[in-house]
Amino acid sequence: MRLKTASEIVKFAGELEEKSANFYEKMAERFPERKDIFLSFAKENRKCKKMVQRAYSEVVSDALETGFSFEGMESGKYLIETNFSQNDNVRLLLNKALEMEKKIQKFYLDAAEKSKSLLADVPRVFERIGKKREERKHKIRDLQEVV
Amino acid sequence: MAILEEPIKGVLELKNYIDGKWIASKGEFHDILNPATCKVIAKVPSSTREEVNEAVASAKKAFPEWRRTPPLARCRCLFRLKELLEENFEELSRIQTMEHGKTIDESRGETRRGIENVEVATGIPSLMMGENLEDIATGIDEYLIRQPLGVFSCIAPFNFPFMVPLWFAPYAVATGNCIIIKPSPRDPISQVKLCELAEEAGFPPGVWNVVHGGKEVAEALMEHPDVKGVCFVGSTPVAKKVYKKCGETGKRVIAQGGAKNFIVIMPDANLEKTIPALMTSFYGNTGQRCLSGANALVVGDDKFYKKFVQGFVEAASRIRIGYGLDESVQMGPMQSKEGKKRVLGFIERGIKEGAKLVLDGRKPDITGNYPSDCFLGPTVFEDVTCDMEIAKEEIFGPVACIMRAKSLDEAISMIHTSRYGNAACIFTSSGKIAREFQYRVECGNIGINIGIAAPMAFFPFSGMKESFFGILHGQGKEAIRFFTESKVVIQRWW
Numbered sequence: 001m002r003l004k005t006a007s008e009i010v011k012f013a014g015e016l017e018e019k020s021a022n023f024y025e026k027m028a029e030r031f032p033e034r035k036d037i038f039l040s041f042a043k044e045n046r047k048c049k050k051m052v053q054r055a056y057s058e059v060v061s062d063a064l065e066t067g068f069s070f071e072g073m074e075s076g077k078y079l080i081e082t083n084f085s086q087n088d089n090v091r092l093l094l095n096k097a098l099e100m101e102k103k104i105q106k107f108y109l110d111a112a113e114k115s116k117s118l119l120a121d122v123p124r125v126f127e128r129i130g131k132k133r134e135e136r137k138h139k140i141r142d143l144q145e146v147v
Numbered sequence: 148m149a150i151l152e153e154p155i156k157g158v159l160e161l162k163n164y165i166d167g168k169w170i171a172s173k174g175e176f177h178d179i180l181n182p183a184t185c186k187v188i189a190k191v192p193s194s195t196r197e198e199v200n201e202a203v204a205s206a207k208k209a210f211p212e213w214r215r216t217p218p219l220a221r222c223r224c225l226f227r228l229k230e231l232l233e234e235n236f237e238e239l240s241r242i243q244t245m246e247h248g249k250t251i252d253e254s255r256g257e258t259r260r261g262i263e264n265v266e267v268a269t270g271i272p273s274l275m276m277g278e279n280l281e282d283i284a285t286g287i288d289e290y291l292i293r294q295p296l297g298v299f300s301c302i303a304p305f306n307f308p309f310m311v312p313l314w315f316a317p318y319a320v321a322t323g324n325c326i327i328i329k330p331s332p333r334d335p336i337s338q339v340k341l342c343e344l345a346e347e348a349g350f351p352p353g354v355w356n357v358v359h360g361g362k363e364v365a366e367a368l369m370e371h372p373d374v375k376g377v378c379f380v381g382s383t384p385v386a387k388k389v390y391k392k393c394g395e396t397g398k399r400v401i402a403q404g405g406a407k408n409f410i411v412i413m414p415d416a417n418l419e420k421t422i423p424a425l426m427t428s429f430y431g432n433t434g435q436r437c438l439s440g441a442n443a444l445v446v447g448d449d450k451f452y453k454k455f456v457q458g459f460v461e462a463a464s465r466i467r468i469g470y471g472l473d474e475s476v477q478m479g480p481m482q483s484k485e486g487k488k489r490v491l492g493f494i495e496r497g498i499k500e501g502a503k504l505v506l507d508g509r510k511p512d513i514t515g516n517y518p519s520d521c522f523l524g525p526t527v528f529e530d531v532t533c534d535m536e537i538a539k540e541e542i543f544g545p546v547a548c549i550m551r552a553k554s555l556d557e558a559i560s561m562i563h564t565s566r567y568g569n570a571a572c573i574f575t576s577s578g579k580i581a582r583e584f585q586y587r588v589e590c591g592n593i594g595i596n597i598g599i600a601a602p603m604a605f606f607p608f609s610g611m612k613e614s615f616f617g618i619l620h621g622q623g624k625e626a627i628r629f630f631t632e633s634k635v636v637i638q639r640w641w
Contacts, residue, residue, distance in 0.1 A: 062260065066427075
């Protein structure tokens, strides 16, 4: 589906963060020995969701291109897979997490690029979260090495 | 896409807010429709002259004590209002979409711009400071004090039902005056909600009042001897009448009228970035705003012109139309059936005048199952010339008129044929051209690579020629001056 308006982008970002937070919470239940790190990911996701919502509502202006800035963004490109079965092992799930993070990061960086006309705050927040995702990917790779 | 939850359930019966009380009007009521669904969402009264008099009397009574309230204490009420506005941000925005039709992004933008005025007005202890000069003669000092005047009124338009009263009201009350807001009778609900929040913020009874109604209420406010000033935003013919009437009755006045804004696209413009900005400019708020682009004036050779028209028409034809509470919608309905009818009349006239209709929005493709009563699609005319009515008159709808000019000089001359002077924008990569444009164009609000030249709350909302009648403008420091009298004191002590 085409994402056209700022409102849709913010909502979609929230959905991505919420879905991935749920994924990490399930991971924490499944692998209690890594509970702290997975729960910290989930917590950070919800913080990111709030950051995006706040940045949007604080700078949204009817005079800027809120309805037209995101032309060309397709939600299909950023859909994340968060289901897992009881048989999936930790390695497989960490691979899934890495794929998920790559897509989320791509979403934020694309959205940052598209939203440069929406005052500085919105693209800045998108870029900041994109950077956080890079760090997250490193953490997941580190985990992959130790499990 | 799912529709966001509607904050208005059932049919609201709107009341006046006078002297700190919600009072049912004795006047006749009429229905307020949600323009997207055509369902009745509220009933609004046409208040009586007696009710206007009561509001003025209450505001007059509240003034002496409110004036004596220290500026810092007055601005604490505004801080609380700002906090309440943030808490109710989403509800306020959704109400605007329901009463006006604009998209949720646009409504949130309107709410934000309204809040920004409250934020600026909280700086009143600094903004209201006077001036002082020692020793204007030996041992003699002179200083200027800004004092409030009393009761002001705001006559609001339908196109920005929430924001426009906030260009004035926060400054009026921050400076120690009392205000009576007459919301547009077409979409008054967000003003009722705003007033509820002002009540909760702790403004004393009589300081912030709302009286519903149309022309009769506006006239009663303008004729009342105890009203010291009027802030009006609407069409030019009415703005002229307001200006005249306030002149006759010795009131201060800010009267903002209509517009016909030209957007110049130079051959060196970055079209990839320009087109989305133009979509907002021409079709944002469904073209119902005094800063909307109306005439797109293309400078350049045939190749550039064709490329521009193709890009513009393609982008306009992709605009998703529907109910503004659907977050995927980019353009909502017109605010009323009458507004749509008026725009349809202009489209007919454009065709008769010989302009080429390259995108016809008369039968729009609406997302969702909604009655088509108020919906119109983006419309584009090509081959429009300055003498055509569609190029001269304010259409106030989603209609773009594409025109051509050979040079910047010719483009500026064409802009100056308009009797309006609200806004003009230019898209260019050249600083020299932009400066030349800004220097020469007779318009109050200039956009350079900006499609909607909407001044922020700390700048005046300007306007020239038949787009503005008055001297001082709304917002920022000029609003402070409008709402205060300059008293000069010269003192000497022996």
